[in-house]
Amino acid sequence: MSEGDDEDSPSRPLKVLVDHANPVQPSLCISSLSKIAPVVVSAIDKPGFFLSLKFADTKSFVDDLARLVKPVKNVEVASGGDIFVFPFDLEQKQAILKLNCINNLEVSCKLTKSESEFRGVIVGVPVSELDSEALLDLLKDQRVTHVNRVNKFVDGVQSPSTVVVLTFSQPFPYRVRLCYRSFVVRAYSPKPMQCSKCHRIGHTATHCNFPARCPSCGGSQPPAANCESKAKCLNCQKDLHLTGSPAYISHLNALKFARANNVSMFEAKQRLSTLRSSTQTPPSASGPAAP
Ligand SMILES: [Zn+2]
Ligand SMILES: [Zn+2]
Ligand SMILES: [Zn+2]
Known part of the structure; x- marks a missing residue:
């Protein structure tokens, strides 16, 4: 389905898109992306809430947010109806994460999924002996929380590969130890999924x-x-x-x-x-x- 990609190294800084001159209101401008990952703000028990909000109400929500934590770098209504709040700095980010009510609306403020999970990949793990559960048992004490051995397809036949994706509870280490061997952990960069039934890209x-x-x-x-x-x-x-x-x-x-x-x-x-x-x-x- 997917496997590791060597292009990205763990130390590589996040890409930053340069703001291009755009006369749109800065707070609602889609083109300015912050170097700091956004905080995801959702309305509690109201999925998709922000999509249904009128522009004026969205603006008063953003104004109240600015009153609580000072103006932020950017705000975007996400397609799923949550709001992405891009802070200027980590201090402001922490302040946003603590909020539970903005403009009289009960909200939850969370890190994005990719920021709250740390995924790395190791290669060359012998196939025959250990299933994912056994691997997880051996890696638990190295802060690994989930193990997924990547499958490969040869002539339409699926079989396990030697590539294993590891999810860590904190930024991943340079190496992990496994069966008296040491494996270098690289940043996990998934490849597009390809369906094994219709062979289109983007789903399984x-x-x-x-x-x-x-x-x-x-x-x-x-x-x-x-x-x-x-x-x-x-x-x-x-x-x-x-x-x-x-x-x-x-x-x-x-x-x-x-x-x-x-x-x-x-x-x-x-x-x-x-x-x-x-x-x-x-x-x-x-x-x-x-x-
Ligand atoms: Zn398909
Ligand atoms: Zn054919
Ligand atoms: Zn084509």
Whole structure:
């Protein structure tokens, strides 16, 4: 499904997108991202609350927030209806995390999921002996809270790989010890999911609503081991792209953005498309030509 990616090292600083000149109200401007990860503010027992709020009410909420913790760097209503509050500094962030009522609304203020979890990856863990539970037992005393051995697919057949993703309860160490061996822990950078049933990017077979397809030509006939039809891109059904599938590349970019900025994939895709449309010149004819 996914495995470690060597590009990112644990010490690499978070990417910061430069604010581009934008006359939109700073507090509601989507383009200015803080170096400090946001605090997620949700209305208690009111899922999606902030999406239904009128602009004027959102503004008075933001004004009251500023009254409580001083003006913040940026506020964004997230697509799920929570609010992302980007603080100027860690002191302000701590102050926001302590809030439980803003503008007479009961709220919970939390770290983003990616900030409250620390995930690293180790490679070369022998496959045969230990399942994830046994691995977790051996790693518990090294602050590992969850273990996930990555699967690999060879000719459509799934088998365990030697790559293991570890979740730590605090920033991960340089190495972990396992069975009298020492493994270097690298930052976990997931690769796009690919469905093993329809072979599209972005979901797994468990959550697939499409019919099964041939992994080579994308035809709807039962997957054949030796398909003789012309191989197609399984995301757009066009001829194979010389530079890789645009769907895969945009998904990978969104994954990297989500990780660098501590936001959800959904949020990352939205923001990247906003950034793309506001910072790029109209697309040139470099994309794959339609047949
Ligand atoms: Zn699928
Ligand atoms: Zn086929
Ligand atoms: Zn394609």
